[in-house]
Amino acid sequence: MRTPAPAPRSRLVTAALVLAVLGILAIGVAFGWAAVAGDGPPFLLYALSLLLPLGMVVAAVGVARDYRTPR
Numbered sequence: 001m002r003t004p005a006p007a008p009r010s011r012l013v014t015a016a017l018v019l020a021v022l023g024i025l026a027i028g029v030a031f032g033w034a035a036v037a038g039d040g041p042p043f044l045l046y047a048l049s050l051l052l053p054l055g056m057v058v059a060a061v062g063v064a065r066d067y068r069t070p071r
Contacts, residue, residue, distance in 0.1 A: 012062030016055045023052025 026048035033041035 010062055010066050013059055013066065016057075016059035016062055019051045019055030019058060021055075023049055023055055026051065 026045055030041040030045040030049060033045065
C-alpha cells in the first residue's frame, strides 16, 4: 500500500515559513546582542522579531485556504 504524496505548499505558506524563520533569527540575534554588548538591542531587532507571529498568522490563513473543502 502506497502512502499518498503530500500536498504541494502554496506560495502563501512558503512566505509564512520564511517570515517565521526571519523572526526566530531576529530573536536569537537580540538575545545574543544583549549578552555580548551588555545593553539592550536596537529597536529594529525588536521590530523584526514581530515577523514570527506575523508568519504564524499568514501560515494559518494559507493552510486554511489551501485545505478548504467546497460544500
